[in-house]
Amino acid sequence: MPAYEAFAGLYDALMDDVDYDAWAEYYMALIGRMGVEPYALCDCACGTGAMSVRFAERGVKVTGVDLSGDMLELARQKALSRGVQVMFVRQDMCALTLPRPVDALVCACDGVNYLLDDDRLRAFFDRARRALRPGGVFAFDISSPYKLRHTLGNNFFGEDRGEVAYLWSNRWDEAAQTVTMDLTFFTREADGRYRRFDELHVQKAHAPEHLLALMSQSGFVNARALGDRRFDPPAADEPRVHIAAIRE
Numbered sequence: 534m535p536a537y538e539a540f541a542g543l544y545d546a547l548m549d550d551v552d553y554d555a556w557a558e559y560y561m562a563l564i565g566r567m568g569v570e571p572y573a574l575c576d577c578a579c580g581t582g583a584m585s586v587r588f589a590e591r592g593v594k595v596t597g598v599d600l601s602g603d604m605l606e607l608a609r610q611k612a613l614s615r616g617v618q619v620m621f622v623r624q625d626m627c628a629l630t631l632p633r634p635v636d637a638l639v640c641a642c643d644g645v646n647y648l649l650d651d652d653r654l655r656a657f658f659d660r661a662r663r664a665l666r667p668g669g670v671f672a673f674d675i676s677s678p679y680k681l682r683h684t685l686g687n688n689f690f691g692e693d694r695g696e697v698a699y700l701w702s703n704r705w706d707e708a709a710q711t712v713t714m715d716l717t718f719f720t721r722e723a724d725g726r727y728r729r730f731d732e733l734h735v736q737k738a739h740a741p742e743h744l745l746a747l748m749s750q751s752g753f754v755n756a757r758a759l760g761d762r763r764f765d766p767p768a769a770d771e772p773r774v775h776i777a778a779i780r781e
Contacts, residue, residue, distance in 0.1 A: 631664045655750070
């Protein structure tokens with residue numbers, strides 16, 4: 534099954550330990566440090582809209598973009614329940630097209646890890662540049678090469694939460710610098726039986742310095758790599774790396 538179809542309905546429940554408020558605050562602070570107070574922002578690979586609604590709650594005009602229609606439907610419901618307006622659009626972020634330039638473009642929670650080759654990276658970076666006004670901020674985060682190789686790597690994870698259980702088996706490919714994640718979910722139905730479904734996810738370990746070089750080629754300046762919700766360079770064993778740059 535393609536990634537983030539059946540998984541969409543379980544995503545928020547399984548990500549309930551993520552501090553999205555702190556994550557959104559970090560991005561707002563980072564964008565501010567880059568010299569921009571955003572009026573309009575695009576949230577790429579927005580998923581179920583956890584970050585999108587938080588940016589909107591901070592007074593920003595937000596467009597959320599994702600490839601999964603199932604995730605976007607949940608995002609629309611979330612925005613409605615929280616009383617904010619967000620425009621959600623189904624698009625491949627590598628073909629991103631916005632009606633007018635925005636002040637900031639964000640891609641949080643591994644969206645760039647799903648771009649598996651330089652052609653896809655360049656396509657996204659080029660589209661991000663077109664979507665930003667001159668001087669706008671482009672910021673995203675990745676699961677670091679250290680995390681994909683050493684934390685996820687050839688490891689197995691599992692959890693039984695009663696209503697849902699999952700099995701998560703990973704395969705690290707050193708030559709390709711990718712981790713393939715086989716996910717099996719079991720959800721409890723109304724009659725007490727469990728329904729099984731499977732998903733396959735592949736993420737690429739991108740070296741931050743390589744991403745910075747590609748961004749420079751796409752017309753971004755002052756590009757920098759930062760530690761996990763910090764404003765200094767990442768440590769060697771950093772689990773998450775933030776990248777930020779200015780649209781020339």
